[in-house]
Amino acid sequence: MDSRGTLRAIGIAIVALTLAFVLLPALVVGIAAFNARAVLAFPPNAWSWRWFAKALAYDDFRAGFRNGLIVTACASSIALLVGAAFAFALDHYSFAVKRTIEGVLLAPLVIPHFTIGLGFLILAAQLGAARGFAVVVACHVILVLPFVLRSVYISLRNLDQRFELAAASLGAPPRRVLTSVTIPLLAPGLVSGWLFAAILSFNEFTASLFVTSQRTQTLPVAMYNYVREYADPSMAAVSVMYIVATAALLAIANAFFGLGRVLNVEDAR
């Protein structure tokens, strides 16, 4: 084998190993979910679907899933509105404290989740507010805001300003420009920003552990509470369902708003 062939083989091996390494945890958990016995062992000796049935029937998981959906939907949508508004302002106008605002809005990337969770816990206690959904949602909004802001901001930067100028010259006042041109052209960025936020929020554990109560606990918190007491493959079954659901959601989003829309914009140069 010549040296180029060797290099090529090494390259392929590195890529294969990297992919395997990335997928390994999910693969192990996925297989463990089908273990017939009530232990989290790998590889299983006997196979069964029963942990899926058990997970689906478990009240805390069902409540956690429902709570998670509520929190995620609210937090991502609020973050999208706030983030898009700020991204729009940052992109269209230049003002004195622009850098500062940008810094503050992106700060949650620097501040650890447990700090934010703890902060909200203290605040809620100080204000005497019950640990209801409002606190959880507010906490999640702050956590996902930087990601939404970035996603929308990048889409805005890539949007050719001449589309908006053309609309204005044709007689569209600013509000109509926004609704008929800017927002439709930004749709892929807005949707992907929302999805990104939703996935992060639904997954979020650290801060949620601080701010949720028994009544408002999200799925990751419910799973944590479960695993403290039991060690059967229900957890693995939840993981498998989670992965399948997320992948399906992303595939649908991609089909409707993804590559096609983005290419569409590029073609119009």
Place this chain on the structure above:
Amino acid sequence: MLKMPANGVSSRSPLSADADSAFVRIDGLSKHFGDVAALQHAALDIRRGEILTLLGPSGGGKTTLLNLVAGFLVPDGGSIHIEGRTITDVPPYQREIGVLFQNYALFPHMNVGANVGYGLKMRHVAKAEIQRRVAEVLALVRLTGYDLRKPRQLSGGQQQRVALARALAISPKVLLLDEPFSALDKNLRASMQLELKEIQRQLGVTTIFVTHDQSEALSLSDRIAVLSEGRIRQVGTPNEIYRRPADRFVAGFVGDVNTLHARLAGVESQCAFVALGAATLSVPAEPLRGLSAGAPVDLFLRPEQLRLAARGGTSLCQGVIAAHSYQGAHFDIHVASDAAVSGRILIRQAQSDASAQWPLGADVAIACVTQDGVAFAPER
């Protein structure tokens, strides 16, 4: 107190003058970006129905002026008037100005019909009337039946015609064209230029055309305004700009030109005389005011104003044939000569046998086929 003459009676009414000569009046317009003066005290009258070209190098201020007229930028000083009405503070969406963008800026999420009808929809025109008008302007740009296509399904030339149709659909008072042909390949460009000029004549819409391409400007325009470094250098017909450039910049930017070392022979009221070799040419006197006879000047002559001759006779100067360049319809001959500021003189001849008649390395004399030229004081 002294008795003052009645100003209001004696002076012309500016409004009535506007109606005749200036459909669009640009008055002392200035725009700065930070410390950079993009446009300084620009004054320009654009007549009803004409194509006026803003010509200049990039950074010359032509795009800034276009954006100011469109309302995309707010001027630091000066004013803009259309049909005598001041529109300096009118937002772009109320200006009734059609813009054809360099990249067309067709809305990618709308089909051709929706793109062309967009401006009418914003004016709350009834649906049936929008359809009628869209069909009308699409027919004008020869794209009947393309309503349902998406912009990405069209060729570059078709996209441009849709963009033109969209700008014309609102029956704009003024049409602004921002380097519309730069994205098209050369053959398509020529045919689109003709088509655009035809449509413009047909509709009689007052048009401001921005380009950095001097040949495009010469062929398309009724009048040209040459801009450089944020200032309007000269306004005139293509012929005036080409034959009587007002300064060195215009002379060098529009068309090919030879700059020759010459001497001022004398200045009269209207014209001056410049001597070079055995020839004396008459040139406009204005740029040479303040110079006395005998002073060195730079004489500007176009390549087609020169011809090659055998040595001797009344020639301007002498040189050696340095290069030939066959251009199809004409022949470019480069002559090395000390008389030229650049050391080279370009001569354009119609006959195609020039290379046989004037072989490389041949000693030649250069004569002038005209009595006219332009001259400016030497730089520095």
